[in-house]
Amino acid sequence: MKKDKQSxxxxxxxALLGLLATGVIGIWHTFASFNALGLIAAAISFGILAIVSFM
Structure with a gap:
């Protein structure tokens, strides 16, 4: 008998939870340090999250 592979x-x-956490931490970092790098990371993270979730 052939065993079924479990997905x-x-x-x-x-991965989605990590993207969500990265987005939230990026926004927090932006307001805590007044540095736009966290906002860029949050935008990329939330963008990937939206693309993957709605595919």
């Missing part, structure tokens, strides 16, 4: 659904979920 790993936890890895994409962890």
């Amino acid at each position: 790993m659904t936890s890895i994409p979920g962890l």
Whole structure:
């Protein structure tokens, strides 16, 4: 008998959670240090999150 391969659904979920955390921390970093680098990281993170979630 052939064994069915189980899909790993936890890895994409962890990646999405990491993107969400990066976005929130990026926004917090922007307001804490008045540096736009955190805002750029948050925009990229939320953009990737939106693209992957709605595909």
